[in-house]
Amino acid sequence: METRYFGKPLKRNEDHRLLTGKALFVDDVTLPGMLHVAFKRSDFAHGRILEIDVQAALERPGVVAVYTAEDLGDYHQPGPLLLPAPPIEGAVFHPRMQVPLAKDKVRHVGEPIAVVVARSRYIAEDAAEEIFVDIEPLDAVVDLEGALDPDTPKIHDDLESNLAAHVVQSKGDFDSVVDKAHRVVRRRFFYDHGIAAAMENRGIVASWDARDQQLEIWDTTQAPIAIRNGLAGMLGLAESQVRVVAPFIGGGFGPKIMMFYPEEVLLPWISMRLGWPVKWIEDRAENFVATTHERAQIHEAALAVDENGKILGVEDTFIHDAGAYNPYGLTVPINSQCTLLGPYDVPNYRSEFTVVYTNKTLVTPYRGAGRQHGVFVMERLLDLAAKELGLDVVEIRRRNFLPPDAFPHDHGLIYQDFSSLVYDSGNYEPALDKAVKLIDFAGFESGSSEIEPHKRRGIGIVCYVEGTGIGPYEGAKVTVEPSGTVSVVTGVGTQGQGHFTSFAQVVGEQIGVDPTKIRVVTGDTRLFHWGAGTFASRGAVVAGNACHAAALDVRKKILKMAGELLEAPEEDLELVDGKAQVKGVPAKAIELGELASLANPMRGAVEPGTEPGLEATTYFGPKHGSTASGVHAMEVEVDLETYDVKILRYVVVHDCGTVINPLILEGQIQGGVAQGIGNAFYEQILYGDDGQLLNGSFMDYLLPTSMDVPNVVGDHVETPSPLNPLGIKGAGEAGAIPVGALFAQAVEHALRDEGLEILEIPLSPNRLFELLHDREGIASTEESGS
Amino acid sequence: MDTMTREHPSSQQPEQGTSSRQIPITVTVNGQKRHGVVEPRLLLSDFLRHDLGLTGTHVGCEHGVCGACTVLMDGDSVRSCLVLAVQAHERELVTVEGLASGDTLHPLQQALRESHGLQCGFCTPGILMSMVPFLEENPNPTEEEIRIALSGNLCRCTGYQKIVEGVALAAEMMAEGSSPEDVGGAES
Numbered sequence: 012m013e014t015r016y017f018g019k020p021l022k023r024n025e026d027h028r029l030l031t032g033k034a035l036f037v038d039d040v041t042l043p044g045m046l047h048v049a050f051k052r053s054d055f056a057h058g059r060i061l062e063i064d065v066q067a068a069l070e071r072p073g074v075v076a077v078y079t080a081e082d083l084g085d086y087h088q089p090g091p092l093l094l095p096a097p098p099i100e101g102a103v104f105h106p107r108m109q110v111p112l113a114k115d116k117v118r119h120v121g122e123p124i125a126v127v128v129a130r131s132r133y134i135a136e137d138a139a140e141e142i143f144v145d146i147e148p149l150d151a152v153v154d155l156e157g158a159l160d161p162d163t164p165k166i167h168d169d170l171e172s173n174l175a176a177h178v179v180q181s182k183g184d185f186d187s188v189v190d191k192a193h194r195v196v197r198r199r200f201f202y203d204h205g206i207a208a209a210m211e212n213r214g215i216v217a218s219w220d221a222r223d224q225q226l227e228i229w230d231t232t233q234a235p236i237a238i239r240n241g242l243a244g245m246l247g248l249a250e251s252q253v254r255v256v257a258p259f260i261g262g263g264f265g266p267k268i269m270m271f272y273p274e275e276v277l278l279p280w281i282s283m284r285l286g287w288p289v290k291w292i293e294d295r296a297e298n299f300v301a302t303t304h305e306r307a308q309i310h311e312a313a314l315a316v317d318e319n320g321k322i323l324g325v326e327d328t329f330i331h332d333a334g335a336y337n338p339y340g341l342t343v344p345i346n347s348q349c350t351l352l353g354p355y356d357v358p359n360y361r362s363e364f365t366v367v368y369t370n371k372t373l374v375t376p377y378r379g380a381g382r383q384h385g386v387f388v389m390e391r392l393l394d395l396a397a398k399e400l401g402l403d404v405v406e407i408r409r410r411n412f413l414p415p416d417a418f419p420h421d422h423g424l425i426y427q428d429f430s431s432l433v434y435d436s437g438n439y440e441p442a443l444d445k446a447v448k449l450i451d452f453a454g455f456e457s458g459s460s461e462i463e464p465h466k467r468r469g470i471g472i473v474c475y476v477e478g479t480g481i482g483p484y485e486g487a488k489v490t491v492e493p494s495g496t497v498s499v500v501t502g503v504g505t506q507g508q509g510h511f512t513s514f515a516q517v518v519g520e521q522i523g524v525d526p527t528k529i530r531v532v533t534g535d536t537r538l539f540h541w542g543a544g545t546f547a548s549r550g551a552v553v554a555g556n557a558c559h560a561a562a563l564d565v566r567k568k569i570l571k572m573a574g575e576l577l578e579a580p581e582e583d584l585e586l587v588d589g590k591a592q593v594k595g596v597p598a599k600a601i602e603l604g605e606l607a608s609l610a611n612p613m614r615g616a617v618e619p620g621t622e623p624g625l626e627a628t629t630y631f632g633p634k635h636g637s638t639a640s641g642v643h644a645m646e647v648e649v650d651l652e653t654y655d656v657k658i659l660r661y662v663v664v665h666d667c668g669t670v671i672n673p674l675i676l677e678g679q680i681q682g683g684v685a686q687g688i689g690n691a692f693y694e695q696i697l698y699g700d701d702g703q704l705l706n707g708s709f710m711d712y713l714l715p716t717s718m719d720v721p722n723v724v725g726d727h728v729e730t731p732s733p734l735n736p737l738g739i740k741g742a743g744e745a746g747a748i749p750v751g752a753l754f755a756q757a758v759e760h761a762l763r764d765e766g767l768e769i770l771e772i773p774l775s776p777n778r779l780f781e782l783l784h785d786r787e788g789i790a791s792t793e794e795s796g797s
Numbered sequence: 798m799d800t801m802t803r804e805h806p807s808s809q810q811p812e813q814g815t816s817s818r819q820i821p822i823t824v825t826v827n828g829q830k831r832h833g834v835v836e837p838r839l840l841l842s843d844f845l846r847h848d849l850g851l852t853g854t855h856v857g858c859e860h861g862v863c864g865a866c867t868v869l870m871d872g873d874s875v876r877s878c879l880v881l882a883v884q885a886h887e888r889e890l891v892t893v894e895g896l897a898s899g900d901t902l903h904p905l906q907q908a909l910r911e912s913h914g915l916q917c918g919f920c921t922p923g924i925l926m927s928m929v930p931f932l933e934e935n936p937n938p939t940e941e942e943i944r945i946a947l948s949g950n951l952c953r954c955t956g957y958q959k960i961v962e963g964v965a966l967a968a969e970m971m972a973e974g975s976s977p978e979d980v981g982g983a984e985s
């Protein structure tokens with residue numbers, strides 16, 4: 012199809028505001044009489060609260076109020092469970108949810124205990140420091156594997172142990188292939204995923220207007236509609252009394268979809284109670300302990316192969332760290348469990364996971380959301396099997412790909428959206444071939460690893476799939492205004508993904524309007540209040556298709572009206588440059604704005620069964636998620652004096668179906684790769700045995716800089732999804748998912764003369780040094796990666 | 798311990814007992830003289846954002862690592878979270894709001910849009926205010942030089958590649974003296 016806007020690398024509509032400092036972020040909201048909030052948080056990972064004394068804080072000039080759990084009365088409720096137990100036979104699930112302010116017990120460092128409201132943030136913080144909290148410390152549960160020992164203290168006293176969940180999923184019969192297998196590779200893997208560290212911390216402004224009986228909230232959330240509905244319920248308000256705005260958000264990456272954070276529950280309540288607007292902006296130190304993490308899993312896994320390297324089966328048992336509470340259910344471990352299968356034909360699979368509570372910050376999805384862990388295990392097993400069989404790493408992958416005629420492919424497992432894990436479409440070999448070529452795999456393999464006496468070069472190549480674009484649904488409203496301006500409104504929030512542009516492209520394509528003339532609004536519940544939110548790489552897929560559907564409905568209305576007015580059959584009309592015109596006869600045309608005026612007559616009746624205006628609100632819900640896929644490859648140089656790893660070349664070949672805007676897609680991939688590199692070599696949240704976070708600042712927790720992230724050479728393959736009219740698959744997480752696996756493979760390859768096996772991520776210069784000098788030390792301790 | 802509240806402080810005139818002194822300061826921001834009365838401990842970033850309403854300057858870490866808060870002080874890049882407002886007294890400041898002239902974007906602003914050098918845009922003001930003086934000092938930088946200059950600014954969205962391309966493009970545009978046109982889109 013010849014397209015005008017769709018699929019084009021258009022520059023972004025939103026950039027002008029962002030580049031001139033005019034975009035509104037939550038911390039930019041200022042309201043008359045606004046007060047500021049700071050929190051007193053727990054310094055202990057685990058302990059009983061014996062006493063809280065707020066008197067000194069309250070007496071500080073400029074302080075307006077101090078609240079503890081007791082002041083909240085019935086409002087003090089555990090947050091909602093966002094996702095119930097998955098419909099998997101035999102699944103055990105003991106959810107426990109966070110509370111707005113800790114009452115009898117604290118369960119992680121950073122858990123809020125009291126909240127101060129004051130004239131300025133400076134005063135509020137001074138006062139928070141004056142709150143006296145007497146805590147009787149309890150032993151902290153930090154080690155995943157020790158969490159279930161009988162003599163380990165319990166985090167939730169009403170549970171029998173620190174077991175949060177236990178799930179087994181299987182297909183075929185792994186045990187039956189073990190004896191037949193030519194080789195069974197069995198290893199223990201440690202994979203730790205870092206924190207999202209969006210450049211903008213979280214923040215909330217809440218304003219209750221007693222005269223209007225309206226509550227307005229600005230929130231750095233990825234799910235404004237769910238926040239609105241939930242808060243209305245908690246506060247006893249009608250949903251229509253609450254407006255939640257997610258304005259420009261400075262990066263989301265997952266933790267901003269977690270709800271309800273204690274601060275989100277408290278600020279609106281405080282505003283209603285005091286009758287003044289209140290603002291809380293998280294600082295970076297708080298972000299490290301109060302915004303959710305993603306963290307480690309420990310896997311014991313086995314791969315059975317025949318003599319040709321064909322996979323006979325996989326078995327995996329892993330432990331997952333929930334942190335202190337698990338409102339987000341089992342999304343992360345289920346993603347690990349399902350994504351492990353990758354693009355491969357795995358006839359027999361048994362996967363069992365145990366989720367434990369620990370005295371650490373909550374774990375909820377962060378870009379990749381557990382997929383990294385699964386991909387790492389599978390890719391490493393394949394590398395190890397290849398080595399045993401004398402196959403190269405490309406060949407073993409090629410031999411195990413699901414063939415293009417295997418789709419839709421039903422794995423017989425339950426996925427994070429609780430529907431069955433079905434791959435909608437895929438074509439994996441062309442992507443692998445392209446990546447092999449781009450990185451010049453064959454050329455490299457023949458060379459030696461030693462470049463200079465202290466430098467070794469290695470190469471790696473890994474594959475992955477990503478379940479994206481899950482339901483339930485999103486909606487969009489498209490309106491042509493009498494001025495000719497087109498507005499598009501959707502419920503999803505946006506955190507930098509370019510929705511103001513890509514949605515405009517989708518709509519512009521259908522109604523013939525230049526996307527720069529289309530105004531997209533996202534994340535304001537007053538303008539649109541149906542939808543689920545931005546997560547699981549679903550914005551473009553689900554909301555994008557809703558925009559498409561609404562645009563098609565408006566297109567129909569335009570054609571019908573224009574056909575009548577221009578006295579031409581609809582098939583003879585085209586929509587170009589904001590006009591409806593008879594094909595090839597620009598003289599016979601009418602502006603869309605004029606049509607919009609005519610569609611809203613001041614006299615006469617709107618015919619029964621029709622609606623005024625050129626407007627449509629339409630919804631889209633996919634049957635299940637669409638599966639994107641890709642191949643990453645890189646060449647590295649390891650310095651044996653500093654143990655630094657330099658990435659010399661990086662290649663991504665990606666398939667996310669039809670592409671709306673290749674420029675934005677490239678940006679998503681490159682940004683994802685950068686976060687993957689951080690995860691693989693720079694970032695790790697470290698806890699002491701007492702549950703204290705040891706590296707809670709950007710001086711200690713290293714994010715990759717422009718010196719660490721290489722240029723990415725990209726290419727793609729397009730296998731459209733049959734599950735949505737636009738054929739889109741999500742792309743938001745693809746860049747990040749396989750980087751850990753790739754890093755391990757390439758570094759191991761560079762050090763092939765040392766015979767090192769890398770079974771853990773993250774690495775770091777220190778950790779590489781340790782691994783090379785202490786061959787016992789494979790994933791020996793959880794906290795050893797510093 | 799219910800209702801541990803007092804009156805809204807705006808009703809307590811004047812504020813009694815605040816320990817700290819209030820100091821009058823005058824700064825020139827984006828060519829305009831601005832006055833303020835501030836506590837000695839007030840950060841320049843907070844002064845700009847909250848007292849002067851110049852919210853284009855962003856705060857990402859408040860400990861001098863991320864660079865989001867970068868502004869120009871007497872022509873040099875400084876991290877406004879590491880400067881006290883009182884230290885800016887009688888100094889000349891430029892923030893991101895002062896970069897474009899009228900509707901005409903600075904070449905670096907244009908170039909970053911061209912190259913898709915921003916996603917969420919939160920780091921962008923700091924990157925602009927770090928790279929503008931860099932380009933003035935080094936009008937013809939290599940990729941390596943750009944990467945070194947950029948390494949004091951964290952961006953979590955882009956992976957830096959397109960920012961580096963944008964800075965290189967800006968250098969080209971500035972060298973050609975290509976009269977920068979406003980490339981603003983729907984929202985200009």
Ligand code: FES
Pocket residue numbers: 855856857858859860861862863864865866867876877878879
């Ligand atoms: S906010 Fe100033 S450097 Fe991060």
Ligand code: FES
Pocket residue numbers: 210261262507914915916917918919920921951952953954955
């Ligand atoms: S564009 Fe989001 S942090 Fe740089």
